[in-house]
Amino acid sequence: SSELTQDPAVSVALGQTVTITCQGDSLRIYYANWYQQRPGQAPLLLIYGKNNRPSGIPDRFSGSSSGNTAALTITGAQAEDEADYYCNSRDINNHHMFGGGTKLTVL
Amino acid sequence: QVTLKESGPVLVKPTETLMLTCTVSGFSLINPNMGVSWIRQPPGKALEWLGNIFSNDEKSYSTSLKNSVAISRDTSKSQVVLTMTNVDPVDTATYFCARIVRLVGATFYSDYWGQGSLVTVSS
Numbered sequence: 001s002s003e004l005t006q007d008p009a010v011s012v013a014l015g016q017t018v019t020i021t022c023q024g025d026s027l028r029i030y031y032a033n034w035y036q037q038r039p040g041q042a043p044l045l046l047i048y049g050k051n052n053r054p055s056g057i058p059d060r061f062s063g064s065s066s067g068n069t070a071a072l073t074i075t076g077a078q079a080e081d082e083a084d085y086y087c088n089s090r091d092i093n094n095h096h097m098f099g100g101g102t103k104l105t106v107l
Numbered sequence: 108q109v110t111l112k113e114s115g116p117v118l119v120k121p122t123e124t125l126m127l128t129c130t131v132s133g134f135s136l137i138n139p140n141m142g143v144s145w146i147r148q149p150p151g152k153a154l155e156w157l158g159n160i161f162s163n164d165e166k167s168y169s170t171s172l173k174n175s176v177a178i179s180r181d182t183s184k185s186q187v188v189l190t191m192t193n194v195d196p197v198d199t200a201t202y203f204c205a206r207i208v209r210l211v212g213a214t215f216y217s218d219y220w221g222q223g224s225l226v227t228v229s230s
Binding site for chain 1: 144146153154155156159167168169170203205210213214215216217218220221222223
């Protein structure tokens with residue numbers, strides 16, 4: 001199927017580690033990209049491919065994948081990491097898709 | 108410096124046709140490894156991919172919107188145009204264009220995004 005599923009909301013204590021997951025059949029074949037979106041802003045690319053960070057993205061953000069699940073891990077969450085996070089991938093017909101988004105709260 | 112900027116109407120009536128333009132700078136629309144995506148986001152909701160266009164004029168569209176969405180480009184103006192026919196109030200959203208980079212092995216990503224353009228569909 002051409003769908004990506006994310007938990008709607010996740011919380012983490014300041015300084016702790018949190019993992020946000022994304023599930024979908026297409027992830028068995030294709031990598032997921034991860035974006036951060038703060039209110040009123042355009043999405044920001046955090047992770048692409050196997051586990052690549054664009055220039056300027058802190059190394060506390062990392063990506064991984066296993067089977068039909070991709071994961072974004074934030075090691076040592078900061079207050080500014082409170083945002084919505086979206087996974088993104090494609091299917092075999094080159095149709096792209098986004099997950100439903102995960103709202104991260106930093107406590 | 109790579110930039111993308113969406114422009115178009117703020118308000119559109121139901122059943123009308125919406126045309127949004129994405130003007131790009133800092134990269135070429137004829138670069139074989141790059142293209143432009145259109146993505147939208149209804150207020151308070153998730154991102155939704157609408158379609159892509161690449162340098163060889165290769166296009167792909169969302170299955171659910173395939174019959175109402177078209178993407179074209181004018182390389183001389185560095186512009187990509189999204190056309191959506193027969194709009195409905197459910198099409199009210201912020202519309203983003205983004206540069207898409209395509210790598211070997213089917214890896215791709217959107218690294219630069221426009222600021223977004225809020226379009227309201229209402230009579």
